[in-house]
Amino acid sequence: MNRHPYPFAGGALRNFIDGRFVEGPTRFPNLDPVTGAKLADVTAADRAMVDQAVTAARAALKGDWGRMAQAERCRLLVRVAEGIEARFDDFVAAEVADTGKPLAHARAVDIPRGAANFRSFAALAEARAMPSFQTRTADGRTAINYSIPRPLGVVAVISPWNLPLLLMSWKVAPALACGNAIVAKPSEETPSTATLLAEVIEAAGIPPGVFNLIHGAGANAPGEWLVSHPDVDAITFTGESSTGSTIMRAAAAGVKPISFELGGKNPALIFADCDFEAALAGTVRSVFSNCGQVCLCTERVYVERPIFDRFVAALAEKARALSIGDPWSGAAIGPVISAQQRDKVLGYYRLAAEEGAHFHAGGDAPAMEGALAGGYFVAPTVMTGLPETARAVREEIFGPVCHVAPFDSEEQAIGYANDSAYGLAAAVWTRDVSRAHRVAGQIEAGIVWVNDWFLRDLRTPFGGVKLSGIGREGGEHSLNFYSEPTNICVSF
Ligand code: NAD
Secondary structure (H helix, E strand, C coil): CCCCCCCCCCCCCCCCCCCEECCEEEEEEECCCCCCEEEEEEEEHHHHHHHHHHEEEEEEEEHHHHHHCHHHHHHHHHHHHHHHHCCCCHHHHHHHHCCCHHHHHHHHHHHHHHHHHHHHHHHHHHHCCCCCCECCCCCCCCCEEEEEEEEEEEEEEECCCCCCHCCCCCCHHHHHHCCCCCEEECCCCCCCCHHHHHHHHHHCCCCCCCEECCCCCCCCHHHHHHCCCCCCCCEECCCCCCHHHHHHHHHHHHCCCEEEECCCCCEEECCCCHHHHHHHHHHHHHHHHHCCCCCCEEEEEEEEEHHHHHHHHHHHHHCCCCCCCCCHHHHCCCCCCCCHHHHHHHHHHHHHHHCCEEECCCCCCCCHHHHHHCCCCCCCCEEEECCCCCHHHCCCCCCCCCEEECCCCCCHHHHHHHCEEEEEEEEEECCCHHHHHHCCCCCCCCCCEECCCCCCCCCEEEEEECCCCEECHHHHHHHHHCCCEEEEEEEC
């Protein structure tokens, strides 16, 4: 496919505050992970701009947006979806430039889901009706109870770099559908599609101040200033568990509602009675999609002993066959997001080797040529031989890597799956229907796929247990988080 130009090439990305694009006082480079070269400058917000964004959001709640009929709000959100679709190639080029992710992934997942988030939450919010009912007490009083949903107010949206538009819109769309005003901060690694989204939101006719965007880093920077701002009413965050813990402390000061989608160390349980080829293809996808940088990716694979050797050999062969390189050339594996992330992943490869791992594929950085030699590439890696106590088996690596271990019974497999500080997602591969239900129901995770992975319906509850998060989003769960009901009891 011909390379579509990066929309901000050589320019400077700006913040979007109160309906205007404004430069911040400091700049940092937006780097291309494929080559390490600079794509553009990003102008970061200072503390005063974070204040202005929160003030603009507060004012918007009291203006047209606060008075707007639900149907009209939802109509504007559908226009945002249409705006993303109309600029599909710009969004794809921006996402691929920022992340280096495979072109096919950006075209099939990231950008379509960005638009779908706006469409589907607009439809859900418009169809929402809250129940009312009559109350009769023993002493003869009668009342009608009904609830009206109110927006939370000013919502801070903080999102990560792995699926930038998808994850930001996953929060922005339902928050707007519920009538909130937003100050959003994308990851400093991936500022581009968020900036395009601001352009689309402006063009859709959403009033100034309803959606504000600030650029910059997290700690001691716009992220921290935003989540600790006294006039922010609620915080919704996707990112690392340790960042979630820091943000939680900031939220505690104002007893603010939080919704957290955090890290994972997700297991796949592969039983000997599975459809071998389907389990293999599914596991290749769940380990290596987006270079292993999806929170739902599998990093721990447990295989029933009779098929263990065959499965490891087949998985390693598939891993070695994955093409690595420039996303525009159709490569299946791009770089990881940054030099820091590359060093972190390679650090885990070294640690695993020290801990006694046997590498069946990868374990190092591939030799890249030409401009790609400056890129942040790591090899797709399959390893075995580590004890369950090894750090590489317990900690989230967030790269194209898995550890594979054998199991001998259903009970042991469930024990391995649950022996983790995280609990986001799991995959179970078996042809035994009873076992599928029995095992899935015992796994401590927010999502369990049976004979598939990353099959999403936006109405289902999404989130994690333990270190993987707090709360659920998706469908009515999002509407419940982004609004609060007031119950009105009318006695007559
Ligand atoms: P991160 O926690 O480093 O950063 C996420 C966002 O938080 C960024 O915008 C960052 O600038 C901001 N931030 C950092 N410190 C902050 C602070 N003190 N105050 C306010 N904001 C701050 O995460 P990342 O490296 O961008 O993303 C990868 C992580 O996200 C992985 O752990 C992955 O599992 C997780 N993730 C989870 C889900 C999910 O749905 N559960 C989805 C995607 C990614």
